[in-house]
Amino acid sequence: MNRLAWALHDGHVIALRNMILIRRVPEVLVGVLVAPVMFVLLFAYVFGGSIDTGGVDYREFLIAGIFAQTVVFGATFTGAGLAQDVQKGIIDRFRSLPMARSAVLVGRTASDVVYNVLTVFIMSLTGLAVGWRIRSSMLEALGGFLLLLVFAYGFSWVMAYVGLLVPKPEVVNNASFIVIFPATFIANTFVPSENLPGVLRTFAEWNPVSAVTQAARVAFGNVPPDMPVPDVWSLRHPVAYTLIWVALLLIVFVPLSVRQFQRAALR
Amino acid sequence: MMDVAVRAEGLVKRYGAVTALDHLDLEVPVGGILGLLGPNGAGKTTAVRILTTLLVPDEGRAVVAGYDVATHPDEVRARIGLSGQYAAVDQDLTGRENLVMVGRLSRLGRRGAQRRAVELLERFDLVDAADRPVKGYSGGMRRRLDLAGALVTTPPVLFLDEPTTGLDPRSRLGMWDVIRELTAAGTTLLLTTQYLEEADQLARDVLVIDDGRAIARGTPDELKTMVGGERVELVVRERALIGRAQTVLARFAIDDVRTDEQTGMVSAAVHGGSATLTQVIDALDQDGVAVGEVGLRRATLDEVFLTLTGAPADARDADAGVEVGA
Known part of the structure; x- marks a missing residue:
């Protein structure tokens, strides 16, 4: 086998180990599953009545935004999980084995996809319960879910890097919010981007979270007919723009994280 | 070259103003057993971490199993086993899962890893606890599992960092037996310890280190004689x-x-x-x-240090944080 094949093999072994940990420490899973339900209910009922989306059903508009935000929040788990791995004694064992240096990272980001699949599934059920409907075809909707998961995967490498930069696992949440709050709120997730003032509006229009949200709305058939799509390339071609971002995130953060992992483990 | 399993020349490692290793030289012949003896903070663990590729030295070079640790870390890793002072096992996995994971990461294949795990669980008397999470293991069981993890690939060179520190007397004797079996089978061993008795029991050669420097070397008998034995x-x-x-x-x-x-x-x-x-x-x-x-x-470690450095191990230990490298 060549280097890449071994790296995938080793990542797979670590991912399997993380899956065992999910079963053995189910408390974590409960947190993962409760948060999306809470988000959907919170935004649907608390903000639902008071945000103007141009005469469109807000809940319909909202769901794709919540999906995008929640999978981005989910990436925090990647950072926290890695920060914990680095502190555990097992890391010395890993580092003294002739395994791929990237394995712990590849395995962690891969097993977190499972969390995200569960998260999206629970959110969909909750969404359906509060009146959200898929108005396109099942195939298009699946494409939307897939794009959300791909974007989440790319973003989980950003949080992996953050998780390895911080000195203690407890700090990951705070550090993550510095990235996640602006990324998910200065976007078209909860309000149409044209409602935002000047600079924020431009930020929101080019924010990849807006693009993935827009793409999901289109895929689910939740784009209101009387709400024009802003005339910017990013939102006119949201799928392409999202995929470009995912590629960029991976190109930048995979090598950066692998290097930081080496350093963090040396502490 | 290959008659020497471990050779370190002029290893230096500094942490800010603290010098953890100060031009340390050491050598272990193939099949040899070297005991690295010293108090807490002497630099024993730092030396082991450098030799096992976990740490990069600031100066000096080291060759383990025929490969330079700095330029060929993967070749070194494929030929060594390491069992540390703090058991490197996953608390939430079972003993078997830990060993199978290490086996698969050592590229034994799924079947091979499972077979090896069974062998090691039997050998280290962990069969009954094999399918329980490590969290519930005693200190002695954890150490045995950790040592088993280091032996998954039957490495020719083994590093044991304070293998019995914190163990009760019975577990310590059990660990000594296991280590003797390994060395009798020809494994090259470098072990660190704070106990002169342990070095005496297990090692053929002893290197006494203090403040990151070698202060004496010889057989256990020579060492004991040197300090009044x-x-x-x-x-x-x-x-x-x-x-x-x-x-x-x-x-x-x-x-x-x-x-x-x-x-x-x-x-x-x-x-x-x-x-x-x-x-x-x-x-x-x-x-x-x-x-x-x-x-x-019998001479104690304290007497060794009293003789060699003029200060008892305890006193040095207490200031280790400030005084190291001074």
């Missing part, structure tokens, strides 16, 4: 017999016989421990020398 001490009640006691003891002594006229204590450094003590008692008996108390006193 094992001494037979006897108290003679009748002053008139002191002369005869000295003559008897001189036959076994490897150094001068010392006499304290005040207390009637006659003592001498000897080899051979309690067997020699028995012979001394017999000889005294034959010569009709009645003794009040008789005993064997």
